[in-house]
Amino acid sequence: MSLLNPITESGVFRLVQLTDPHLLADPTARYRGLDTRQRFLAGLQLARRLQPDLLLLTGDLAQDEAAATYQWLYQQLQASGLTWRWLPGNHDAPELMQAWSSSVFHDQTPHWQLLGLDSHWPGQVAGYLSATELERLQQALTDPRPLLVALHHPPIKVNSRWMDAISLDNASNFWQLVDKLDLKQQLKLLICGHVHQPLSRQQGHTRVLACPSTAAQFTPQQDEFSIDDKALPALRLIRLNTRGCFSSRLIHYDPQAVTHSSSGQGCG
Numbered sequence: 001m002s003l004l005n006p007i008t009e010s011g012v013f014r015l016v017q018l019t020d021p022h023l024l025a026d027p028t029a030r031y032r033g034l035d036t037r038q039r040f041l042a043g044l045q046l047a048r049r050l051q052p053d054l055l056l057l058t059g060d061l062a063q064d065e066a067a068a069t070y071q072w073l074y075q076q077l078q079a080s081g082l083t084w085r086w087l088p089g090n091h092d093a094p095e096l097m098q099a100w101s102s103s104v105f106h107d108q109t110p111h112w113q114l115l116g117l118d119s120h121w122p123g124q125v126a127g128y129l130s131a132t133e134l135e136r137l138q139q140a141l142t143d144p145r146p147l148l149v150a151l152h153h154p155p156i157k158v159n160s161r162w163m164d165a166i167s168l169d170n171a172s173n174f175w176q177l178v179d180k181l182d183l184k185q186q187l188k189l190l191i192c193g194h195v196h197q198p199l200s201r202q203q204g205h206t207r208v209l210a211c212p213s214t215a216a217q218f219t220p221q222q223d224e225f226s227i228d229d230k231a232l233p234a235l236r237l238i239r240l241n242t243r244g245c246f247s248s249r250l251i252h253y254d255p256q257a258v259t260h261s262s263s264g265q266g267c268g
């Protein structure tokens with residue numbers, strides 16, 4: 001476990017989430033008619049302006065699962081000058097990611113621990129946490145400090161029938177472990193991607209947050225797959241405070257400018 005940015009102002013750790021960029025190796029290729037490289041770079045530029053302590057990418061990094069896509073992404077992230085972590089989604093190839101940087105993480109800040117889980121399930125669109133990943137969660141829950149868990153697939157229903165069929169398949173294992181071991185209620189925050197829409201739900205003592213994609217957005221609460229052409233991409237800015245308190249804000253953007261934001265907060 002490595003210590004991230006031990007000298008943060010007032011003990012506050014600022015994290016930016018970007019998710020589901022669905023990048024392509026061919027710069028002229030398009031995903032659902034969109035230039036996902038350009039959209040991602042706009043999000044990355046906005047993230048750089050915010051100067052977070054950590055940039056976190058929560059999966060579906062490459063639409064084509066190509067080595068060249070991860071190389072391009074790695075180069076952009078390194079050039080950003082930010083400290084960053086990435087996680088695999090269903091569209092990713094974790095072994096190709098690992099050629100550049102670990103596809104999971106367990107870091108600490110002065111007041112929190114940050115755990116990134118791999119929910120990639122080979123050959124499946126839905127997610128699955130292996131025994132190894134559940135063990136990593138179990139280990140983190142033995143630490144009494146507040147815990148943020150990040151993974152690609154949401155371990156909750158989002159009220160879209162088609163999406164709920166491809167969420168985290170063994171979410172019950174995840175929550176059983178939390179119910180059994182999280183006696184001090186350390187798991188304050190869980191952040192995920194996959195849903196391509198804003199999401200903020202309370203599950204027990206855990207706030208579950210998801211973020212729109214930097215690429216295309218899905219229409220919320222649909223029985224069948226549906227794209228919302230008018231919805232803007234966004235990033236999520238999270239402030240991890242002392243004593244397990246946090247706040248978060250979505251910042252929507254068109255490729256040129258920030259347009260509006262919405263906020264939420266909590267405290268353990």
Ligand SMILES: [Fe+2]
Pocket residue numbers: 020022059060089194195196213
């Ligand atoms: Fe995605």
